[in-house]
Amino acid sequence: MSAGFARLAVLGLGLIGGSVLRSARHAGLETVGYDVDPDTAEQASGDGFAVAPSAAAAVRGADLVVLAMPLPEVRNAAAGLRGRLGPRTVVTDVGTLKAPVVDAVRGELPGASFVGGHPLAGVEDTGWAAARPTMFRDASWALVLEPDTDLDDWLRLASFVCDLGARPVPTTAAEQDAAVARVIGLPHVLAEALALTGLAGGPLGLTLAAGSYLSGSRVARTRPELVATWCDGNEALPAALDDAIRHLTEARDALRGDGSVLPLAEAGHAARTDWEHRHVEPVELGADAATLLEHGRHGGWVTAVLRDDDEVRLLGMRPH
Known part of the structure; x- marks a missing residue:
């Protein structure tokens, strides 16, 4: 049990x-x-x-x-x-x-x-x-x-x-859906777009495709009908796409004006490495909805639910 x-x-x-x-x-x-x-x-x-x-x-x-x-x-x-x-x-x-x-x-x-x-x-x-x-x-x-x-x-x-x-x-359901729009829905849409854009480069490009293309388009192998169920109806996804399009548009305009993608590369590099190296610390949580939801909003999770007679204690981890 x-x-x-x-x-x-x-x-x-x-x-x-x-x-x-x-x-x-x-x-x-x-x-x-x-x-x-x-x-x-x-x-x-x-x-x-x-x-x-x-x-x-x-x-x-x-x-x-x-x-x-x-x-x-x-x-x-x-x-x-x-x-x-x-x-x-x-x-x-x-x-x-x-x-x-x-x-x-x-x-x-x-x-x-x-x-x-x-x-x-x-x-x-x-x-x-x-x-x-x-x-x-x-x-x-x-x-x-x-x-x-x-x-x-x-x-x-x-x-x-x-x-x-x-x-x-x-x-909450709304907060979860807003979050996954950016970390699931958007990556899948971008992977499909990358797969199509790479294909449009012709057979030479596909022969030269290596880690960047393979990693970036990997999830385009997912069954299309599943991707649609993860994206369709998520009201937060269009705003996530707007953000991504803004970054791409700025990079395109910079290149057309003899500029550089360096600002985008630096910002993206910092965002990714900060996420990879974030620190977490153990916490003890009260077993009430308000405390739990605030813990989740800060990126925290539960590690154990402990019951002692009628008392419930939760252990968890929280980024800081």
Whole structure:
């Protein structure tokens, strides 16, 4: 048993859902999975994992349910669980955008305890075959804490995320979506643009392409429909694109005027190295929503949820 949960159901066994299933079993939970794709379900079953014939069968008796399907499928999946969850079942998800998922689950599962989640982990490969139990080790994992979120369930889920080796980061749905617009949505859009721009350079350029092009365009190998779900509907992404376009426009204008990209290179170098070398310090946190959200806004995460009788203490790390 982990974090007060005894039985985990994962609906969707792709890269992230499959990794949750593998990681959770390693952490000691009873696990069961389900996937609408028979081939995926057969692969998971062939690897020794319990796979249910339907979502309804998978969630029967589960006290933690993970929605791990693409965003466009979340609403229908949630609707299919109506009346099938136990009174203390906690529902979470692993999607990149949080506001649309919160709205969908609230609408289809009124009264259910839902804590939106987003593990910042993964590779450009997809599917059950790419899933692995170490996927979340040292990865940040956004956990949404809204005014109507049950705090005890949030704490239980944070403890579970810690058991998977990840770092729970308290945040609201809006703040999470605004942040990932700049560190997920924007990099993917830029990678697609770089891949196309490099291709337009002709075969000589592609033969000469080395680390810079390969690294910068790597995530353009991601399935296009997934990229669209991570970007479409994020109201913060256009502003992030505006910032990037401003930097590019200034560099272009400088070069056309016999200037230099040195100012952009210096600023970008400083931004990247400062991020890489930021220092963190351990902190002890109060188990209240305001404290947790402020901790998350400062880039902090939870490392442990400690329970002593009726007292709950949280340990964490915070950049400074």
